[in-house]
Amino acid sequence: xxxxxxxxxxxxxxxxxxxxxxxxxxxxxxxxxxxxxxxxxxxxxxxxxxxxxxxxxxxxxxxxxxxxxxxxxxxxxxxxxxxxxxxxxxxxxxxxxxxxxxxxxxxxxxxxxxxxxxxxxxxxxxxxxxxxxxxxxxxxxxxxxxxxxxxxxxxxxxxxxxxxxxxxxxxxxxxxxxxxxxxxxxxxxxxxxxxxxxxx
Amino acid sequence: xxxxxxxxxxxxxxxxxxxxxxxxxxxxxxxxxxxxxxxxxxxxxxxxxxxxxxxxxxxxxxxxxxxxxxxxxxxxxxxxxxxxxxxxxxxxxxxxxxxxxxxxxxxxxxxxxxxxxxxxxxxxxxxxxxxxxxxxxxxxxxxxxxxxxxxxxxxxxxxxxxxxxxxxxxxxxxxxxxxxxxxxxxxxxxxxxxxxxxxx
DNA sequence: GTCTATAGAGAGATAGAC
DNA sequence: GTCTATCTCTCTATAGAC
Numbered sequence: 001x002x003x004x005x006x007x008x009x010x011x012x013x014x015x016x017x018x019x020x021x022x023x024x025x026x027x028x029x030x031x032x033x034x035x036x037x038x039x040x041x042x043x044x045x046x047x048x049x050x051x052x053x054x055x056x057x058x059x060x061x062x063x064x065x066x067x068x069x070x071x072x073x074x075x076x077x078x079x080x081x082x083x084x085x086x087x088x089x090x091x092x093x094x095x096x097x098x099x100x101x102x103x104x105x106x107x108x109x110x111x112x113x114x115x116x117x118x119x120x121x122x123x124x125x126x127x128x129x130x131x132x133x134x135x136x137x138x139x140x141x142x143x144x145x146x147x148x149x150x151x152x153x154x155x156x157x158x159x160x161x162x163x164x165x166x167x168x169x170x171x172x173x174x175x176x177x178x179x180x181x182x183x184x185x186x187x188x189x190x191x192x193x194x195x196x197x198x199x200x
Numbered sequence: 201x202x203x204x205x206x207x208x209x210x211x212x213x214x215x216x217x218x219x220x221x222x223x224x225x226x227x228x229x230x231x232x233x234x235x236x237x238x239x240x241x242x243x244x245x246x247x248x249x250x251x252x253x254x255x256x257x258x259x260x261x262x263x264x265x266x267x268x269x270x271x272x273x274x275x276x277x278x279x280x281x282x283x284x285x286x287x288x289x290x291x292x293x294x295x296x297x298x299x300x301x302x303x304x305x306x307x308x309x310x311x312x313x314x315x316x317x318x319x320x321x322x323x324x325x326x327x328x329x330x331x332x333x334x335x336x337x338x339x340x341x342x343x344x345x346x347x348x349x350x351x352x353x354x355x356x357x358x359x360x361x362x363x364x365x366x367x368x369x370x371x372x373x374x375x376x377x378x379x380x381x382x383x384x385x386x387x388x389x390x391x392x393x394x395x396x397x398x399x400x
Numbered sequence: 401g402t403c404t405a406t407a408g409a410g411a412g413a414t415a416g417a418c
Numbered sequence: 419g420t421c422t423a424t425c426t427c428t429c430t431a432t433a434g435a436c
Contacts, residue, residue, distance in 0.1 A: 227429070227430085228429080229428090229430095239430095240431085240432080243430080243431060248431075
């Protein structure tokens with residue numbers, strides 16, 4: 001039941017093409033060419049464009065959501081430890097595949113019904129997560145949604161905007177990869193500061 | 201030189217279809233149907249799919265970038281005033297068209313060459329903006345890129361993630377529109393707190 | 401300006417030889 | 419498993435009647 005070399009070459013080509021162009025603009029011929037195989041082999045191994053896309057998309061959703069959720073629900077770490085660990089691990093993970101957030105958010109928004117059922121994100125109860133319960137204990141006056149939006153926004157938004165900002169001349173966003181990596185240390189400091197201020 | 205009724209109906213339909221599906225998945229037939237006109241009229245008034253898309257895209261880029269840049273370069277307001285004003289105006293503006301950030305970032309990433317020249321965002325020098333100079337005076341030890349990423353991320357990221365989060369059951373993101381509007385008052389407080397802490 | 405009809409290119413998918 | 423050839427459908431765009 002191990003995958004053949006051809007099968008894996010096609011899948012890797014599909015990853016690249018779908019990430020670059022999105023589902024609609026990607027073509028089966030693009031994938032075959034990138035893999036260096038005959039067009040009909042893509043259908044032979046994966047049967048349809050929709051099917052191979054769902055395989056890639058499931059993989060990508062697992063990567064973007066699965067890499068943080070275990071830490072968020074862990075009952076055995078403090079809030080501070082979670083924040084440090086998640087921001088570091090997440091920035092390292094997404095840096096290997098920096099277009100991942102824009103790709104996943106964009107495709108999910110275009111086809112929420114079909115793609116939403118592939119990954120159980122819609123069945124998750126944020127209120128029962130350890131990280132949310134810990135935040136509520138620390139800052140009872142603030143809606144935890146704001147905390148999650150700030151934390152995730154600080155971590156993920158730079159990847160979404162990187163492509164655009166890096167094109168600006170002579171700018172503050174030169175070397176945006178370096179800037180993003182600096183944030184692994186800075187985000188926990190900023191968040192800790194916000195928690196202590198307990199602004200409401 | 202005023203637009204005819206048909207011409208405007210087609211443009212409005214194109215706005216909706218392109219925002220929903222993106223450039224690649226949108227069809228001239230979709231646009232004609234949404235406008236309630238014959239297919240060939242879309243080409244009669246706008247000549248090609250690429251052309252009508254660029255018209256819509258230019259409009260949208262003007263909306264997402266043009267609505268904040270004037271405030272960022274204004275030499276006659278304080279940093280604190282800028283932050284308050286921008287977060288309020290921006291959240292109100294984007295709330296009327298909440299899919300705008302995801303649409304613009306996504307399409308720009310897929311076709312940066314052609315779309316980048318439509319709007320002069322790539323010619324802007326962030327370092328010369330009043331808001332950046334003011335931040336550097338207030339927090340000389342922090343790269344202003346972090347400030348801009350935090351400020352814009354806190355403001356824009358909730359719109360990018362809203363679609364996904366709002367599907368979660370029994371969650372903290374119920375009524376995400378209300379939560380986003382609360383942020384008009386909260387973001388200036390958080391940012392002010394970060395400036396005063398001057399974390400480095 | 402608006403319609404019908406269609407050209408022409410490109411897409412996804414499959415049949416069938418090897 | 420891999421190839422060539424092709425079917426069928428859909429798309430953008432245009433020609434030409436009214």
